[in-house]
Amino acid sequence: MELFLDLLGLLLTLFLLCLGFFYGRWVERRHVRSLEERERALAAFPLTNLRTAPPGAVVREAFLVGGCAVIAIDYWKVFAGSVKSLFGGRIRSYETVLDRARREATLRMIDEARARGAGAVCNLRLETSTIGGGEAGKSPGGAEVIAYGTALVLA
Numbered sequence: 001m002e003l004f005l006d007l008l009g010l011l012l013t014l015f016l017l018c019l020g021f022f023y024g025r026w027v028e029r030r031h032v033r034s035l036e037e038r039e040r041a042l043a044a045f046p047l048t049n050l051r052t053a054p055p056g057a058v059v060r061e062a063f064l065v066g067g068c069a070v071i072a073i074d075y076w077k078v079f080a081g082s083v084k085s086l087f088g089g090r091i092r093s094y095e096t097v098l099d100r101a102r103r104e105a106t107l108r109m110i111d112e113a114r115a116r117g118a119g120a121v122c123n124l125r126l127e128t129s130t131i132g133g134g135e136a137g138k139s140p141g142g143a144e145v146i147a148y149g150t151a152l153v154l155a
Helices: 002-041 075-085 092-116
Strands: 059-072 120-131 141-155
Touching: 002 075, 002 092, 059 092, 075 092, 092 120, 092 141
Parallel strands: none
Antiparallel strands: 059 141, 120 141
16 A cells, blocks of 8 residues: 555656646747747837947937846746756756746836837846745745836937
């Protein structure tokens, strides 16, 4: 009976890891597709990390805009990252979380700029931080990215 319960526990753990892998992958792919569509729609919007307005632009008004995104790390990524950290090296599964958060925050910042009548954003800056994770009984954590810049209303 004890062997059966041990085997059942192992199978349940493997099932939950597989479920986390496939569901997390599905959610991530869906979010990436959404990001790609929104980035294509905003591809013509001038955005730069330079401190000055685009050359030849006549600026009528300038103001600060920002966007924030928090992307959670799913349990599969935590498991894969833990295994990878035993051997060292880059944890690529975490890189996708940061990339998605960066892109989402930037798009939200552009949306705010457009809603307020801006025709360009310059001086784009990104700030990142990790949230939660590492504590027993807590969520696996996530990444927060704040994008901010100077929105320009062009004449």
